[in-house]
Amino acid sequence: MRTPAFWYRPPGLAAWVLAPLGALYGLGGALRRRRAVPQRAGVPVVCVGNLVAGGAGKTPVCLALSRMLAALGHRVHFLTRGHGGRERGPLAVDPARHTAADVGDEALLLAASAPAWVSRDRVAGARAAAAAGATVVVMDDGFQNPHLAHDLALVVADGAVGFGNGFLIPAGPLREPVAAGLARAGAVVVMGEDRAGVAAQAPGLPILRAALVPDGAGWRGRRVLAFAGIGRPAKFFDTLAAVGAVVVERVPFPDHHPYTPDTVMDLVERAARLNARPATTAKDAVRLPHEARAMVDVLPVRAVWQDGDAVRRLLPAVP
Template identity: 70%
Template sequence: MKTPAFWYRPAGALAGLLAPAGSLYGLGGALRMWLTTPRRAGVPVLCIGNLVAGGAGKTPVAVSILQALTARGVAAHALTRGHGGAERGPLAVDPARHGAADVGDEALLLAEHAPTWVARDRAAGARAAAAAGAQAIVMDDGFQNPALAKDLSLLVVDGATGFGNGRLVPAGPLREPVARGLARADAVVVMGDDRAGVAARVAPLPVLRARIEADEAELAGRRVLAFAGIGRPEKFFDTLRALGAGVAEAHPFADHHPYREDEVRRLLARAEALAAEPVTTAKDAVRLPTALRDRVRVLPVRAAWDDPAALDTLLDRLVAKGGRRGEAA
C-alpha cells in the first residue's frame, strides 16, 4: 500500500480511531519476541533495520556495509526476506535467472554487490549462507524478526520524518514502540539532516550520520517525468529537484509495486507528450517489464557517511566477534 500521509502529521482523528488496532499490532509483535528463541548462524550477523514501515534508506546502507566488509577481506553475504517475490527460500539469488517477481527488488539490488540469500525463515537463510562460505551476514531488514540472533543491529531513521506521528501501524508508521526497539539496537543511522530531532530522541545510543547521494549532473536542467514505487516516493522526487531536474510530473506508486507493461507504456507516452525523460529508481527499475527497461532512465544512489571512521569502529566489533568464534572453533 501507499504510505498514508497522516502517518507523518501530528496525530489526528483518524490516527486516534485506529489506535486500538495499533495496540493489538504492538502486542502481537511483543508476544512474538517473547515466545521465540533466537538461533545462532555460526557467523556474525549485522542487521540493518528500522522502526517504521516504509523507506528509511536501509538498502543503500546495507550495500555500503557489504562493500566495507568486502574491502576488509571479509566474505560478507546479504540476507533478505525477498518482499514482493514468490520464492520462500533459502535461495541463493542469481540475477541472470531470477526477477523481482521471484526474489523481490531489494534482493536483486543487493546481489549486484555480494552473494545474496532470500529466506522467509531468516535463521535457515543465515545457516545456508554460512554453509556456502559466508564469514559475516548483513541482513536488509528483519530487526523485528526474532528468529535469528543478531550480533550488531543498526536502526536507520529518516532525519526529516523521524518516527512520524509516534503511533503503531495502522495508526502510524511504527512497527513497534520506539523505546522497545531502541533497547535492542546498538546504534542509529540518521539519514539526511536531522530535522525531526532523532539524535536527541535516541540518546544515549551512538548516532551515525549519513545521506543518500545521487551522482547525476546530466539531469540538471532536464525536464523529467518521475515515477517511483518505494516507501516514500516524495524523497525520490525531491532528490531529482535537488539535482536541478525539472519535474514535469511525479507519479507515486505503492512500495514494491509490480509494474504492468500497459502501465509503463502509458507513462512513456505521457513523458513523450510532455517532452520529458522518464526517470525512476534502481529499486523500481528491476520491477519494470524487461522489454521496456532501456526506455527509462535510472537514478542510482548510494549512502555517503559523514564520519566513515564511526562506521569502521562498529565493523571492527563485528569482525572481532567473528575472529573470536573462529578461535573457539
C-alpha cells in the same frame, strides 16, 4: 501499500481512531519476540532495520556496509526476506535468472554487489550463507524478526520524517514503540539532516550519520516525468529536483508496486507528450518489464557515511 499521508503529520482523528488497533499490533509483536529463542547462524550477523513501515534507506546502508566489510577482509553475503517475491528460500539469488516477481526488488539490488540469499526463515537463510562461505551476513530488514540472533543491529531512520506521528500500524508508521525498538539496537543511522529529532530520541546510543548521494551527472536541465513505488516517493522526487532535473510530473505508486507493460507504456507516452523522459529509482527499475527498461532513466544513489571510522569501530572483526 501506499503510505497514508496522516502517518507523517501530527496525530489527528484518523490516528486516534485507529490507535486501539495499533495497540493490538504492538502487543502481538511484543509477545512474538518474548516467546522466541534467537538462534545463532555460525557467523556474525549485522541487521539493518528500521522501526517504521516503508523505506528509510536500509538497502543503500546494507550496500555501504558490504563495501566496508569487504575492505576489512570479510566475505559478505546478504540476507533478505524477498518482500514482493514468490520464493520462500533459502535461495541464492541469481540476477541472470531471477526476477523481482521471484525474489523481490531488494534482493536483486543486493545480488548485483555480493552473494544474496532470500529466505522467509531467516535462521535457515543465514546458515545457508555461512555454509556457502560467508564470514559475515548483512541482513536487509528483519529487525522485528526475533528468531535470528544479531551481533549488531542498526536502526535506520529518515532524518526528514523520523518515526512519524509516533503511533503504531495502522494508526501510524511504527512497527513497534520507539523506546522498545531502540533498546535492542546497537546504533542508529540517521539518513540526511535530522529535522525530526531522531538523535534526541536515542539517548546513549551511537548516532551514525549518512546521506543518500545521487549520481547527478547529466541530469541538470533534463525534463522528466518522475515515478516511484517506494516507501516515500516524494523523497525521490525531491532528489531529482536537487540534482537539477526539471520534474514536469510526479507519479507515486505503492511500495514494491509491480509494473506491467501497460503501466510503463502509459508513463512513456505521458512523458513524451510533456517533452520529457520517464525517470525512476534503481529499486523501481528492477521491477520494470525487461523490454521497457531502456525507455526509462534511472537515478542511482548510494549511502555515504559522515564518519566512516565510527562505523568501522562497530563492525565485527575478521575471524
